[in-house]
Amino acid sequence: MIEANGLSKRYGELVAVDDVSFSVQPGEVVGFLGPNGAGKTTTMRMLTGFLPPTDGSATIAGHDIFEDPLAARRAVGYLPETPPLYPEMSVEGYLTYVAKIKDVPRAQRRAAVDRALERCGLAEVRRRVIGALSKGFRQRVGLAQAIVHDPSVLILDEPTVGLDPIQIREIRALIAGLASEKKGDKARTVILSTHILPEVEAICRRVLILNRGRKVIDQPLAELKAGGASLEEIFARATAREFEEPSAAPPPAAKPGAPAPEVRS
Amino acid sequence: MKHVGAIAGRELRSLFASPVAYAVLVLFAVLAGFFFLSGVLQFQDYVVRMQAFQMAQQLEELNLNDHVIAPFVHVMSVVMLFLIPGITMGLFASEKANGTQELLLTSPITIWELVLGKFLAAAAFVALLVSLLAIYPALLFWYGDPELAKTLAGLGGLLLIGVTYAAIGSFASAVTQSQLIAFFLAFVLLLVLWMLGFLADLGAAGGAVSNESVTGVLRWLSTAEHFESLVMGLADTKDLAYFAALVAVSLIVTRAAVESVRWR
Numbered sequence: 001m002i003e004a005n006g007l008s009k010r011y012g013e014l015v016a017v018d019d020v021s022f023s024v025q026p027g028e029v030v031g032f033l034g035p036n037g038a039g040k041t042t043t044m045r046m047l048t049g050f051l052p053p054t055d056g057s058a059t060i061a062g063h064d065i066f067e068d069p070l071a072a073r074r075a076v077g078y079l080p081e082t083p084p085l086y087p088e089m090s091v092e093g094y095l096t097y098v099a100k101i102k103d104v105p106r107a108q109r110r111a112a113v114d115r116a117l118e119r120c121g122l123a124e125v126r127r128r129v130i131g132a133l134s135k136g137f138r139q140r141v142g143l144a145q146a147i148v149h150d151p152s153v154l155i156l157d158e159p160t161v162g163l164d165p166i167q168i169r170e171i172r173a174l175i176a177g178l179a180s181e182k183k184g185d186k187a188r189t190v191i192l193s194t195h196i197l198p199e200v201e202a203i204c205r206r207v208l209i210l211n212r213g214r215k216v217i218d219q220p221l222a223e224l225k226a227g228g229a230s231l232e233e234i235f236a237r238a239t240a241r242e243f244e245e246p247s248a249a250p251p252p253a254a255k256p257g258a259p260a261p262e263v264r265s
Numbered sequence: 266m267k268h269v270g271a272i273a274g275r276e277l278r279s280l281f282a283s284p285v286a287y288a289v290l291v292l293f294a295v296l297a298g299f300f301f302l303s304g305v306l307q308f309q310d311y312v313v314r315m316q317a318f319q320m321a322q323q324l325e326e327l328n329l330n331d332h333v334i335a336p337f338v339h340v341m342s343v344v345m346l347f348l349i350p351g352i353t354m355g356l357f358a359s360e361k362a363n364g365t366q367e368l369l370l371t372s373p374i375t376i377w378e379l380v381l382g383k384f385l386a387a388a389a390f391v392a393l394l395v396s397l398l399a400i401y402p403a404l405l406f407w408y409g410d411p412e413l414a415k416t417l418a419g420l421g422g423l424l425l426i427g428v429t430y431a432a433i434g435s436f437a438s439a440v441t442q443s444q445l446i447a448f449f450l451a452f453v454l455l456l457v458l459w460m461l462g463f464l465a466d467l468g469a470a471g472g473a474v475s476n477e478s479v480t481g482v483l484r485w486l487s488t489a490e491h492f493e494s495l496v497m498g499l500a501d502t503k504d505l506a507y508f509a510a511l512v513a514v515s516l517i518v519t520r521a522a523v524e525s526v527r528w529r
Contacts, residue, residue, distance in 0.1 A: 048371040052527055070373040084368035086275075088282040100271040101372045145368065 001026045001153060001189040002047065006056030009042050009213075016042045018213040019056065024206075026152070027187030029179045031194065031204035031221075035239050038210040040193040041081060044155050047191070048078040061152050074103055077151035081158050083142025087131030091122055091141055094130060095148050102149035112148055120144040120174060136167035140174070147178060154178060154190045160199060168196075176203050197231045207231070211239045268374045272382025276356065277389060286390070289351050293344065293394055300340045301401040304333045329411035330419075334402050338419040338496050341398060345391075345427050346459060350451035352390050353434025354444040356383045357523060361442035366526070380520045384435050391427035395420055415498045422495030426488060429508050430455055432515035439522035461487035 002024040009017040017039040024030055032040045045051040047058055049069050058065050061075035086094055095113045104112045117123050120140040125133060130141060139159065146154060159175060160168045179190045194200060200207060200221070207224060209217040216238045217224070224234055280286045311332070315324045360366040369379055402416050430451075437451035438444075465483035484490050488511075491504040 045367075050367055050371050050527070070375075073371055074373040076371065078367075078371050080364060080367040082364040082367075084363065084365040086279060086363065086365060088279055089275075093278075097271060097275050098368070098372075101268050101369070101374050103373050 001028070001186075002058065002060055002191070004043075004047065004056070004058040007043060007046055007053045007058060008055035009039070009046060009051065010054045015213050017046070017053075017210075020210070020213075020215045021056075022208060022215065022218055024189055024191065026189055028206055029190045029192070029204045030206045030208055031192055031200035032208055032210065033194070033197070033200060033235060034210035036195075037212075038239070039213040040210055041157055043210065044078075044157050044191065044193060048076050048155055049073045050078075074149070075152050077146035077149065077154045079142045079146045079154075079156045079159055081161065083138055084145070085130050085138060085141060088129065090127050090129055091133070091144075092117070092126040094141065095144055098145045099148050104149050112150065115150075116144040116148040119147065119178070121170075136163055136170065139163060139167070139171055143171070143174060143178070152186065152188060154188060156190065156192045158193055158195070160194065160196065168199075172199060172202055179203065197235060201231055209235065209238045266378060266381070268378040269382040269385065272374070272379055273386040273389070276383055276386035280352070280355075280386065280390060283355075285351060285355070289348050290394070290397070293348055294397060296344050297337075297341060297398050297401060300344075301333075301337055304337050308333050329405050329409050330415045333405065334411060334416055334419055335496050337401065338423050342423055342426055342492055343459075345394075345423070345430055346455050347452055348394075349387075349391065349427060349430040350434050350437065350448045350455065353387050353431055353438050353451060354447040355438065356387060356435050357439040357519075358442050358444045358447045362444075370526070376520050376524050380435070380439075380516055380523060384432055384516060384519075387431035387435060388428045391431050392424060395424045395427060398423065418498040419496045422492055425495065425505075425508050426492050429488065429511050429515075432512040432519070433458070436515050436519040436522060439519045455488075458486070458488045460489070462490045463487075 002022075004020060004022050007017055007020045008015070020039070020043060032044070034040050042051065046053045047060065047065070049065055049072060052066070060072040063069075063072035063075060065072045089097070092113060095116055096109060099109045099112050117126050120143050122137070122140055122144055125137060130138065133141065143156075143159065146156070156175065160171050163171060175190070175192065179188060181188050190203075192200075192203065204221060206220050207217060208215065217234070221231070225231065229237075308327075308329070311327060312324070315327065357366075360369060370376075399420055402411065402420070405411050405416075406413075433454055434447075434451040437454060438447040441447050441450065462484045465480040465487075468483075469480045485507075491507045494501070494504050
């Protein structure tokens with residue numbers, strides 16, 4: 001469903017993404033992990049057609065992002081890190097507009113918007129102005145715009161960032177639901193980037209870890225955890241590799257509940 | 266080009282959802298009323314004075330087109346110089362600030378559709394401004410007998426220069442994510458284009474530019490110069506081509522500016 005071949009993005013001297021290749025099968029749910037600045041967002045932006053890669057290429061649902069960019073973009077639903085919302089528009093008006101620019105045929109537009117509203121639990125706020133909605137609802141509107149054209153690929157960039165624990169649980173359940181939905185005869189493909197490791201364990205089957213622009217791990221979650229290490233340890237080891245001796249023992253993983261001791265002057 | 270309508274429609278609706286559109290409309294209407302009224306009063310004053318001094322010949326030459334409508338259209342074109350940037354400043358800048366640019370550039374639409382949609386929305390607003398303005402000269406037809414063709418030429422000139430300003434304003438909005446910067450950049454660009462003729466004359470007078478052809482080119486590039494002939498009803502294809510070319514060039518560089526996020 002997604003084929004990335006040697007994707008690279010350079011900004012002058014800075015290499016944001018360096019020769020990243022992977023392939024995602026229909027129906028797979030892949031978690032994109034990596035520290036800040038690892039190139040997750042840049043990789044996603046290249047797949048969605050927002051940024052062209054400096055090197056390499058990718059195909060989405062069989063459409064090359066260079067040769068047939070419009071068809072490739074039509075196949076993708078994308079939720080950027082900041083949901084792309086117009087605060088002055090109503091939820092329904094906004095989704096109708098997105099349906100128009102995503103090429104949903106006129107005759108199906110109403111039904112598509114209704115389905116997205118229903119699916120994301122927005123039915124009771126459909127006439128509200130987006131700017132007046134809570135953050136959790138805005139995130140749902142962001143998800144609704146990503147699915148309104150019923151794409152076969154969903155790309156979600158940190159969909160739960162900045163939400164409270166209850167909203168996180170809701171959005172997570174929503175994403176899991178969207179991932180299991182059928183698109184035609186195939187299940188929907190989802191790529192999700194996040195910093196929250198339990199989120200990956202809850203939703204994803206496969207993990208792809210980026211560090212400093214390079215792909216360092218690309219394995220099914222079950223296989224990764226077969227060694228007995230927690231995802232957190234694996235993540236810490238994979239992303240610390242650059243600074244460690246290759247033979248060094250894995251660094252002790254920080255416990256999530258125990259904050260690092262602060263040094264005050 | 267099937268998405269142009271959707272983009273223009275959303276833009277117009279957003280414009281009217283914000284106070285900016287109403288502020289511009291009100292300011293425009295108030296200024297238009299003020300300048301129109303002062304124009305008419307001055308005209309009346311002329312007539313009375315010339316009658317008192319029995320200047321039959323001058324009285325003959327006095328007419329509503331040249332002494333009320335033309336100066337009015339003229340002053341309103343100057344008002345547009347700073348009101349139209351207010352309309353165009355948000356076109357692209359707000360999409361960048363909102364993050365909605367990412368939605369647009371990952372949608373199956375072309376950048377031309379985006380640029381044309383936005384430009385047409387701004388042009389439609391300019392058309393609304395000009396039609397609002399048309400009420401004032403229309404009043405003169407009630408009380409007097411100005412020439413219709415000349416009046417329409419003046420209003421048409423105003424529409425044309427307003428639409429050109431909208432295209433230049435689009436460009437200013439496409440190069441920044443701050444609406445304030447977009448406003449001032451558009452204003453400065455429009456002002457410089459407007460004043461090129463004066464600048465050329467000033468340079469020639471001061472001896473800085475002695476070359477005849479340089480001042481000629483500068484004057485030819487000036488919007489004021491071409492607008493003048495439109496208002497006087499002397500428009501020829503050269504003036505129309507000038508505005509068409511200015512719009513086309515502005516939209517081409519706007520497109521390039523929008524696309525440049527991809528190549529940074």
